[in-house]
């Protein structure tokens with residue numbers, strides 16, 4: 114691409130580094146930004162700076178939050194004896210939208226994936242085990258997507274917590290194999306949490 118302006122070129126280069134956006138799409142977006150009122154783009158830029166500078170991870174569940182302890186962890190109406198293990202904030206949002214779950218979460222921040230170089234030490238597994246050791250948790254629900262990485266991660270955690278006296282369960286799979294939680298419809302997802310099954314049963318499939 115031959116740019117008539119260095120400023121234009123820089124902006125296109127930056128935007129084209131986002132996933133799924135090529136140079137052409139980036140150029141189209143940048144030209145769109147130039148056409149609309151300046152204030153709107155200032156607002157966009159400010160919200161992105163605020164996002165990366167000020168966002169926190171909840172100290173307890175590792176979910177994305179504006180404060181040290183997220184709204185779910187500080188809500189006394191939640192059942193603190195149940196912890197649902199998920200990959201990221203999208204899963205928390207999906208499960209919350211079902212209104213069928215009243216326990217707490219533990220956000221792993223990813224799944225074990227040797228191909229991508231993600232091992233247990235890159236996730237918040239140690240912090241989950243610490244929580245379980247404290248003895249306040251009665252049940253852990255695995256709600257990772259049923260991909261190979263999801264299954265590997267579930268199994269790894271299961272092996273780590275097997276020795277503690279807690280119930281382990283997994284969300285019932287109304288959701289077909291390989292589907293990400295975030296794409297499951299609310300009714301199916303809600304039902305699969307309510308009808309969760311003992312984790313051991315999911316291993317015999």
Ligand SMILES: [Zn+2]
Pocket residue numbers: 171172173174175176182183184185186187
């Ligand atoms: Zn939290």
